[in-house]
Amino acid sequence: MKILRSGIITISIIFLSLIIMTISSISIEKNVISIKNHNAYSSPSPSTSDPPSYSSTSAVTLGDFNFGAAGDWGCTSNTIDTVQNIIDRDPEFVLALGDLSYDSSSKCWFDIISPIANKTMIAIGNHDTDPSMLKEYMEFFGLKGQYYSFNYQNVHFIVMSTELPYEDGSEQYNFVNNDLSKVSLNPNIDWIVVDYHSLAYTSPANIGKGNSAEKELRDIYHPLFMKYNVDLVLQAHNHNYQRSYPIIYNSNNSETPIITDTNSNNYHDPKGMIFGTVGTGGESLYPLTGQAPYVATQYVGFGFLNVDVINDGTTLSGKFFANDGTIKDQFTFTKSVNVSKNN
Numbered sequence: 001m002k003i004l005r006s007g008i009i010t011i012s013i014i015f016l017s018l019i020i021m022t023i024s025s026i027s028i029e030k031n032v033i034s035i036k037n038h039n040a041y042s043s044p045s046p047s048t049s050d051p052p053s054y055s056s057t058s059a060v061t062l063g064d065f066n067f068g069a070a071g072d073w074g075c076t077s078n079t080i081d082t083v084q085n086i087i088d089r090d091p092e093f094v095l096a097l098g099d100l101s102y103d104s105s106s107k108c109w110f111d112i113i114s115p116i117a118n119k120t121m122i123a124i125g126n127h128d129t130d131p132s133m134l135k136e137y138m139e140f141f142g143l144k145g146q147y148y149s150f151n152y153q154n155v156h157f158i159v160m161s162t163e164l165p166y167e168d169g170s171e172q173y174n175f176v177n178n179d180l181s182k183v184s185l186n187p188n189i190d191w192i193v194v195d196y197h198s199l200a201y202t203s204p205a206n207i208g209k210g211n212s213a214e215k216e217l218r219d220i221y222h223p224l225f226m227k228y229n230v231d232l233v234l235q236a237h238n239h240n241y242q243r244s245y246p247i248i249y250n251s252n253n254s255e256t257p258i259i260t261d262t263n264s265n266n267y268h269d270p271k272g273m274i275f276g277t278v279g280t281g282g283e284s285l286y287p288l289t290g291q292a293p294y295v296a297t298q299y300v301g302f303g304f305l306n307v308d309v310i311n312d313g314t315t316l317s318g319k320f321f322a323n324d325g326t327i328k329d330q331f332t333f334t335k336s337v338n339v340s341k342n343n
Contacts, residue, residue, distance in 0.1 A: 062153050062313035066090075070304040071097025071125065071197060071236025072279040075108035078302045079282030081323040087115055089306050089321060092152065095159070097236035098125025098197030102283055106136040121150070124161045125197035125236065147172050149179050154313040155191040156183045162198035168220055176221070180228035190313055190335060194225065195234040201247075201257065201275050202238050203295050205286040215254065222249040222257070225273060231333065232316065234305070236279040239286040241305070241320050242298040243277075243329055246270035257294050264296055265331045274333065276318075278305045299328040 068091040073079050086094060094116055101109040113120060117140075124146045128134060137143070146161035158179055166172045183189050200218040225233065226249055246267055247257035260271040267274075279286070280302050291298055303322040310317055311334075320329040 062309075064308060064310045065092045065153060066306055066308045067093050067095065067152070068304050068306050069095040069097060069195065069234050069276075070278050070281040071123070072099045072239050072283045073109060073113075073281035074099075074102040074283035075112060076282045078323065079109075079112050082280070082282050082302055082304055083113055083116060085321055085323050086304055091119070091306060093119040093121060094304075095157070095195050095234060096120050096122045096281075097195055097234060097278060098123040098162075099127040099236060099279075099283065100125070100137065101133065102127055106133050106140070110140065121157070121159060123159050123195055123197050123236075124163050126163060129163050147175060149183075151189065153309065154189055155193060155309060156186075156189045158192070158194045160194065160196035162196045162214070162217060166220065167216065173220070177224060180224070180230070184228050191232070191309070191316065192228065192230045193232045193234065194221075194230055197235065198237050199235050199277065200233070201244065201292065201294065202277060203242055203288055203292040203298055204290045205238050205240065206289045207239075207286045213255075218249075218254050222254070223251075230273050232307075233273055233275045235275065235277050236281075238277050239279040239283060240288055240298065240300045241276075241278055241280050241303070241328065242292075242295050243318070243320070243331065244275040244294050245296045246272040246274055247294050248272035259294055266334075267332065268334045269336055270333070274331070276305060278320075280304065296331075297329045301328065303328065 066089065068086050068089065070082060070086075073082070073096065096113075100106065100122065103109070110117065120141070122137060122141055122143075124134070124137070128137060138146075146164055147159060149156065149158045151157070158176060160166065160176060161172065164172055180192070183192065198217060199213040200222060202213045244257075245259045246261045247259055248271055250256055250258050258272075261267050281304070282302060285300050285302070288298055288300055299320065299322070301322050301324075303320055306319050306321055308317040308319075309315070314335050316333040318329070318331045318333070319327050322328050
């Protein structure tokens with residue numbers, strides 16, 4: 001009887017240990033990504049395999065959701081205000097567009113964003129590449145690579161790294177190209193959003209690198225984004241807010257993209273995509289010295305861009321909420337239900 005009891009106790013301890021190990025692994029995974037309806041999180045591994053097959057879920061009514069975006073955060077009182085601003089709008093997740101801490105350590109930024117850390121998806125900026133800090137960011141957010149993609153309901157998100165090689169033929173280019181090619185075949189995806197740190201387009205500012213856009217980034221990726229009908233591109237690096245009209249690439253002079261819809265705020269099935277610059281997370285601002293003709297609105301101040309996906313997933317409604325509580329920009333982007341992905 002004692003042997004039997006001893007055996008039962010031993011088995012119970014082993015079983016309990018397995019349960020604890022399982023719970024721990026689940027908790028770790030949830031700490032890395034705790035986004036509702038989060039159904040994909042891809043590390044950068046270029047694939048040449050056949051595209052996957054999909055079953056349509058078009059008969060399912062999609063719930064409304066929202067996501068936030070801001071970059072160039074720092075560890076200031078303004079950063080704290082931006083985080084509170086985001087908390088007030090309660091997005092399902094937040095796209096952090098690079099240049100996170102600006103300190104010699106990532107700890108100050110981790111402390112400030114702790115209320116939203118478990119739903120933040122980071123891009124790497126030029127202030128994030130110190131090897132020790134980069135390691136901290138990658139480990140904290142459970143990233144295997146600096147560029148990746150994920151789906152949320154009917155929206156596909158690609159996070160790029162402008163701090164790694166991205167030229168045609170690079171591993172990153174192959175990843176983005178393959179990812180876009182595959183998602184273009186997915187009938188359950190209606191919107192594509194890309195984010196990264198540096199600038200493809202910008203109005204002029206008078207401080208540092210925020211004064212210029214990168215021609216190579218623009219010339220390589222805007223045509224690629226057009227090919228696969230990307231809808232919204234979010235960038236930072238210039239410490240202010242800018243939002244373009246829908247624009248297409250101009251092969252004759254890429255610094256002056258072609259505006260396809262001159263309406264200031266409302267767009268229905270426009271050709272091209274909207275570029276937004278949201279370098280307003282909390283680090284010192286860059287005054288603007290002019291307004292590019294393709295920029296519909298711009299603002300110098302702290303805050304974040306909130307995007308609501310509404311009306312059964314057919315409308316993106318963007319609002320820039322300044323930290324003083326006012327709305328400095330708003331736009332809507334609506335798609336017809338049967339618009340072809342490759343029009």
